[in-house]
Amino acid sequence: MTTYNLALIGFGGVNRALAELIRDEPQRFASLGFGLRIVAITDLALGSLVQAEGIDLGAALSMPRGTSFAGLPGGSPDPRNEEVIRNSPADIVVEATFTSPVDGEPAVSHVKWALESGKHVVSTNKGPVALRGTELSKLAADNGVRFEYEGAVMSGTPVIRLAHKMLGGLKLTAVQGILNGTSNYVLGRMEAGLGLDEAIIEAQDLGYAEADPTADIAGSDVRLKVAILANELLGASIHPSEVSTTGIQDITSADVSKALAAGLRWKLIGEARRNADGSIVASVQPVALAADHPLAGISGATNAVSFTTDLLGAVTVSGPGAGRVETAYALISDIMAVNEFVKGAVRA
Amino acid sequence: MTTYNLALIGFGGVNRALAELIRDEPQRFASLGFGLRIVAITDLALGSLVQAEGIDLGAALSMPRGTSFAGLPGGSPDPRNEEVIRNSPADIVVEATFTSPVDGEPAVSHVKWALESGKHVVSTNKGPVALRGTELSKLAADNGVRFEYEGAVMSGTPVIRLAHKMLGGLKLTAVQGILNGTSNYVLGRMEAGLGLDEAIIEAQDLGYAEADPTADIAGSDVRLKVAILANELLGASIHPSEVSTTGIQDITSADVSKALAAGLRWKLIGEARRNADGSIVASVQPVALAADHPLAGISGATNAVSFTTDLLGAVTVSGPGAGRVETAYALISDIMAVNEFVKGAVRA
Numbered sequence: 001m002t003t004y005n006l007a008l009i010g011f012g013g014v015n016r017a018l019a020e021l022i023r024d025e026p027q028r029f030a031s032l033g034f035g036l037r038i039v040a041i042t043d044l045a046l047g048s049l050v051q052a053e054g055i056d057l058g059a060a061l062s063m064p065r066g067t068s069f070a071g072l073p074g075g076s077p078d079p080r081n082e083e084v085i086r087n088s089p090a091d092i093v094v095e096a097t098f099t100s101p102v103d104g105e106p107a108v109s110h111v112k113w114a115l116e117s118g119k120h121v122v123s124t125n126k127g128p129v130a131l132r133g134t135e136l137s138k139l140a141a142d143n144g145v146r147f148e149y150e151g152a153v154m155s156g157t158p159v160i161r162l163a164h165k166m167l168g169g170l171k172l173t174a175v176q177g178i179l180n181g182t183s184n185y186v187l188g189r190m191e192a193g194l195g196l197d198e199a200i201i202e203a204q205d206l207g208y209a210e211a212d213p214t215a216d217i218a219g220s221d222v223r224l225k226v227a228i229l230a231n232e233l234l235g236a237s238i239h240p241s242e243v244s245t246t247g248i249q250d251i252t253s254a255d256v257s258k259a260l261a262a263g264l265r266w267k268l269i270g271e272a273r274r275n276a277d278g279s280i281v282a283s284v285q286p287v288a289l290a291a292d293h294p295l296a297g298i299s300g301a302t303n304a305v306s307f308t309t310d311l312l313g314a315v316t317v318s319g320p321g322a323g324r325v326e327t328a329y330a331l332i333s334d335i336m337a338v339n340e341f342v343k344g345a346v347r348a
Numbered sequence: 349m350t351t352y353n354l355a356l357i358g359f360g361g362v363n364r365a366l367a368e369l370i371r372d373e374p375q376r377f378a379s380l381g382f383g384l385r386i387v388a389i390t391d392l393a394l395g396s397l398v399q400a401e402g403i404d405l406g407a408a409l410s411m412p413r414g415t416s417f418a419g420l421p422g423g424s425p426d427p428r429n430e431e432v433i434r435n436s437p438a439d440i441v442v443e444a445t446f447t448s449p450v451d452g453e454p455a456v457s458h459v460k461w462a463l464e465s466g467k468h469v470v471s472t473n474k475g476p477v478a479l480r481g482t483e484l485s486k487l488a489a490d491n492g493v494r495f496e497y498e499g500a501v502m503s504g505t506p507v508i509r510l511a512h513k514m515l516g517g518l519k520l521t522a523v524q525g526i527l528n529g530t531s532n533y534v535l536g537r538m539e540a541g542l543g544l545d546e547a548i549i550e551a552q553d554l555g556y557a558e559a560d561p562t563a564d565i566a567g568s569d570v571r572l573k574v575a576i577l578a579n580e581l582l583g584a585s586i587h588p589s590e591v592s593t594t595g596i597q598d599i600t601s602a603d604v605s606k607a608l609a610a611g612l613r614w615k616l617i618g619e620a621r622r623n624a625d626g627s628i629v630a631s632v633q634p635v636a637l638a639a640d641h642p643l644a645g646i647s648g649a650t651n652a653v654s655f656t657t658d659l660l661g662a663v664t665v666s667g668p669g670a671g672r673v674e675t676a677y678a679l680i681s682d683i684m685a686v687n688e689f690v691k692g693a694v695r696a
Contacts, residue, residue, distance in 0.1 A: 028517055054414055156660045158663075160511075162506075293432065297647070306368070311677045312504045312667055314667065315505055315665070315666070316666045320663075325659050326659065326661075329518070332517050336516055336517065
């Protein structure tokens with residue numbers, strides 16, 4: 001059985017959840033036909049740790065806040081990202097740092113260093129895919145490795161790979177999604193009678209919304225995801241700034257009640273659509289959906305994507321769109337894709 | 349590019365839709381990396397037609413009602429199913445005859461003859477899978493060929509393959525579905541104020557329900573699909589007769605209004621669930637779902653399956669559950685799976 005060496009870049013909630021699964025459930029991976037060994041971790045706060053024989057995850061996971069890896073063998077107080085990514089004995093680099101919606105850095109550099117060094121990359125990071133996806137995928141192909149990023153759209157719920165692998169042979173004309181759990185939760189609570197601000201505070205209390213909920217409420221989080229879907233599934237070359245974006249900040253309780261009375265439900269819809277002339281338009285905006293629309297019944301913080309196809313009409317997938325374990329599963333599904341690629345290359 | 353020879357068993361709506369796609373859109377299949385050539389057709393009414401160089405589909409599709417293939421080269425007034433399945437130069441047998449919910453015949457025999465002759469089988473037929481699935485899959489493996497039947501559960505909407513390929517590495521504890529479009533349509537119309545009988549008549553007028561809607565309304569159609577899901581996805585060995593089944597025939601308008609007033613929606617739910625002790629229970633019954641249940645918002649004749657998983661919670665897919673072109677796409681997706689198998693075998 002092949003064992004892949006991993007370097008975790010960023011040691012926040014998602015990569016910690018992945019490390020916990022690898023520590024606690026080796027049989028889950030064995031059943032998939034491979035083993036996983038973490039040989040490097042870097043983190044802005046903790047520094048870096050490289051242990052080629054496999055990191056003691058118990059120790060790494062229980063580092064107290066405010067300490068650093070410096071005290072451990074192979075540890076340093078400095079993240080040393082480029083050095084670790086380029087030179088650690090990793091087969092797969094797991095990129096899960098924060099997303100800059102402006103230039104995708106530092107994640108874009110992390111991905112490039114890894115691909116240039118002949119290492120596969122799996123990532124949950126929207127920024128590099130939305131802003132530099134085409135270029136990075138080409139760099140991966142040029143280096144004979146994979147760049148996989150299923151978690152960038154809907155965390156562990158399959159979207160990109162589902163469209164590619166399960167809807168083959170269909171003509172896809174549009175993709176519509178509810179791609180932000182916070183805004184969907186807020187709209188649902190407004191239907192239950194809360195005001196916008198009250199609903200946002202409730203979402204913050206529940207941990208759905210950030211202290212600054214602007215990216216969720218104003219649609220800029222969804223904008224990145226729509227750019228990914230347009231480029232990946234409809235073959236567009238759209239920059240996120242070209243996605244016309246309106247958030248839910250101006251939706252009032254009166255709007256919501258009026259819609260409900262007419263059998264309609266306001267949802268924040270991200271959409272990419274191919275016009276008859278082949279051009280592709282992408283948008284994020286609140287839409288009052290009829291009750292029989294496939295996305296009208298998506299409630300709470302759930303996310304969903306509906307694919308409009310020629311032979312099947314609408315096919316819709318819904319599930320979690322966030323969460324540390326849920327997003328760690330996206331990384332696992334990406335590693336499974338890398339494993340299929342490696343096995344295929346060995347056979348060929 | 350490989351071209352596969354097909355034998356179509358049954359020339360009703362679904363296989364006709366497939367033949368039309370093959371005649372009209374060869375580029376759709378070329379983009380998938382293979383060609384398709386129909387070399388044999390059998391049908392209870394039309395007889396049989398075998399043309400090793402490829403059947404003239406224009407002629408076959410325009411046979412007037414009441415005539416037979418006898419007048420065409422290679423034609424016979426008799427279906428000659430066993431002879432055609434065993435001896436025609438087909439690589440893949442496309443089984444789309446009617447389903448007997450009692451013994452699965454004649455489809456079970458068709459599938460066996462094909463697999464024994466070293467031919468792959470793709471099928472939309474619930475009966476053979478629900479009643480004899482394990483045995484037929486073993487026969488396929490013993491003969492080095494594939495038996496694929498994605499369309500048996502939700503026509504072209506991916507379910508079985510989605511669970512196997514997109515949810516790998518997850519522990520699946522339950523599968524719940526809305527697996528009959530007619531009964532879901534009827535329940536929705538009852539929510540709009542119609543009585544059960546009125547709603548059924550409307551569904552018949554729209555072509556959703558058969559002249560005898562018993563299999564839809566009493567749950568026996570869903571029972572077969574639940575057995576397939578339990579066996580295929582949870583590793584059970586359940587016979588459809590072991591699925592406790594209650595239809596919607598006793599749901600009243602009063603039940604529906606009372607539920608709606610409480611924020612609940614009646615749905616006919618097919619379910620297979622693994623208990624803590626490993627045993628698997630399967631049922632079909634009307635359930636009043638809370639509004640935030642992933643299946644509560646599935647409206648009209650749409651079908652859906654919700655998978656309960658350990659790391660992602662509920663992941664749900666919805667789409668068409670019937671229709672001639674939609675079901676023909678299920679056959680195309682099955683042929684794509686056969687092609688992957690063949691390519692893998694060539695490489696190995």
